[in-house]
Structures are given as structure tokens and as C-alpha cells.
Amino acid sequence: MTNTKLKSILKDLIIDITMLFIFLMLLSLTLWILWMYFLRGPIDIETRGYVSKTLKEAAVQPTDIEKYTLQHFHNLDDVVLKGIQYPSNCVTCHGDYPHNETPKVRAFFNAHSWFIDCDVCHRENNKQEKIIYQWLDNETDAALYKLQDDPGMYTARIVPLLFENETESRLDKLIDNDTVSAYLLTEDKLSETEQSEAMEKMHQPLIKDPVSCDQCHTENSMFEFKDLLYTDNMATHLKSFDIGTMIDGYEAFHLPKVLEPRN
């Protein structure tokens, strides 16, 4: 075999191997796309869950309590715990999901309770004070510097802080814990007047009419959403929610009568 012929064979072999390699790469890509699209099913790029499966299936294997919660029609408050290590003192009496008086909209409010401290909306907002809002980790109370995981599932909540003399002080502990505990222990022994006075004292820093939807989801929101670590897009989205218009235009929520309580 001459040298030239050998070189030619070698050249052809290199070309064939290269083309075979490209062929295999393209074949793998083709098979992967077919598998991904038709067998596994696409992934939702927002939630990273599989589009073809329900949210429940896509979630990490839930604990027994979470399973019960997911299956329960009402998602009971005593099952869906927020798991806040040092919650606002309001929770001692009112629980994690206290908005039960208005059945039609309680889901809206309770959904917000998941990640917003009571004092954000219910505390009297003295305009002369400089109040800032911050995400605090539910377990450690440490301030967050980045929002991770799915929207609303940051395992943290927004807490108001008073900014005064270059220092920040928490505003979610306005009601003295000892007062609350003492009241609960002696409640039965107090007269109606004493109970009323104690209640008034405990609720003194709070307002009866809380912050409404259109004070947050509006261009002139009381929050600067970007400071709350939201992305530019998300901040714009939260400010541009039609919820303000909805509240103005539909003062009453019209739900099907079948959902009305029967009493």
C-alpha cells in the first residue's frame, strides 16, 4: 500500500469518524427532544414543575401533615402552619390565619398573611415616622438579601421596622408579650369592663381599618417593591396589578350563590 493511498484512507477515516460523531450528537439531541416533549413532558419554566403533572405531584414529597393539608378542602389553619419562630404577638390570640370574618375575601387576606406580618397592615401608620419594610427569615429572623424559591414561598415574611436615629427597631412586637400572657391567664377572672380595658390597651397601636389593597398595588405604593428584593419586572407587575381597579370598580365581590353560606 502506497503512502498516498494510506494518507487518503486515513483522511477518509477521520472524516467518517467526525461525521459519525456529529451524527450521534444530533441523534442524541433528537431523541432527547422527543423524550422530553412527548414522554417526560415539558417543564414549566416559572415553577420548574412538570407541566403535565399537577402541582401536588410536582412538589417534593410532602410530610403527613402536609398531605392532610393538601387534601383537606379548607386547608385548616391549625394544619397549615407558617412556622415562624418568633411571630408577631397577635398570633398568640388570633392564630396564623385570622381573617375569617369576611368569607368572600378571607382567602385574599389570609394568603397575604402567609408572608406579611400583621403589623404591616394593621398598625397605625404615623406619617412622621420613617417605616421601612424588610423580609425576615421565618426561622432565624435574619434579614434576607435575596428572594429564593417560588413567589410567596420564601419562608420569610415582610416585617415593618422603625428607622429612627440611624437605627432600626422592630414594629411587630408592639404589644407586650407579658401583658398578653397575663391577660390569657386571668381572662376568666376579669370583669367585662376590665376585659374591655385590657383589650383596648393591647390593641392601642393598631388601627381598625387596615391598609387596603389599592394602597399597595398601585404606582404610589406604600412599599418600594424593589427594596423588598423583587426583580424590576416583578416590582412593576406588583404595582400594575389591576387589583386597585378591581376594588374600586367592584366594591362587592360577586360569587356564585351556590358558594353562599347556608344559614
Add this chain to the structure above:
Amino acid sequence: MKSEHNSGRKIVRMTKSQRIQHVILFVSTTLLVLTGFMLQADMWLIELFGDYGEIVFDIRSWLHRASGVIVSAVCVYHLIYVITTKEGKSWVSDMLPRIRDAVDAYQNVMFMIGFRKQKPKLDRFMYLEKLEYWSVYFGMTIVIITGIMMWTEYLWPKFYLEVANALHLGEAVLATLAIIVGHIFSVHYNPHVYPMNRTFIDGMISEEMMKDEHELWYEREMKKSDEPAAGTSDNDKH
């Protein structure tokens, strides 16, 4: 393995402008496929990037958008090109679907499965090339519109975004499979040109291949001139 049509006269099949458009489309589409399908990778694959995952996906995101803009620009340029230039008009005119294409398709299938002795005489662009070309218009319209919608996600209700996302992914799957199977394998892994159809680089097609795969076009060009092949050249003059 060597190609069967790699010698003899060469005829211009793609002009310089067409080749540049094709190369830009090829590079940006490859980037779009790679950076787009990265989003569909399973978590374990993404975790391989480790601490660099975030920056890799940040770059991915902007590379995908940049490639999308380039592809859109090429599409717009191509539309202007086929409307305003002589060679563009000739290109799109030869690409228009005709009843003859259906006849060609039927006869070619019959030939391939052995029920016909003669291969049909195909024109400058055969039915599959026309299908592929017009599919690009269809596909690009979908991916560009839905891509813009997803880029401006804050302007759209969630339902529209979900529809856009489904269409974008579905069209991406269809287009990628069509490119790999219908274009790369049939054009470059074709035994006539293996290991590569060089037309997209030098713009030329061999006289033998033209005669074999586009006989009708070949005969028409022959009639136009007394020369052996109209526009025959060994060098790219465009």
C-alpha cells in the same frame, strides 16, 4: 466514503447575500436551540454547573434573546430582500408552491419505493425544499411573536403567557427536529455530497448534481444559452 458529485463544472446556486443570510440563520438558530432547550433540562443536569449555575443561566438568557433579535433581523432583511432585489424576486418566485410539486412528490415517492423507473425531473427547488422554506416563515412568525410576549411578560395576563410558552416550545421542537432530520441529514448526509454539501459555503452546485437532482432547472438553463451551462463558473462571482 466520498461524494458522487464532487468534480466537473460548477454552477451558482446560492449568491453571496443568500449565503450570508443562511450562515447568520444557522449560527443564531443553533444558539437558540442550545440556549432554549437548556430550560428543559432536568435539575440534576443543571446542578452540574454548581455555583456557576446562576451565571451560566444568566448568560443563557441574554444569549437566547440576542440570538432571537438576530434571527428576527435576518427574517426582516430577507423579506425586504425578496421584495426589492432581482435575485430575491427570482428566489421567491421559484420557491412558490405549484401543482407540479404535488405531482413531483407523488412520482418521487413512487420512484423511491420502486414503482417507477424514472426519477421525476425536479426544478430549481424541489417540493421538500419549498416545504422547508415556507415552514421557516410559519415557524418564525410563531416563535418571534411568542418570544416577544415572553420577553415582555409583565404586559400580558398569565393565560396568554402560558399559551405563548406552549406555542414557543412546540414550534421549537418541531423546527429543531425538522432542521436535524429534514435539513442536516437529507442535505449534508446525502450520499451525493457527503461529508458536506458545500453550497452554503461556496454557493456552487456541481453540474452532475444539478442534472441529477434538478434536471428541469438544468435543462431550462441550458436552453437559455448556447454555453454548456448558464452562469457556469469555477469561482464565486457574486
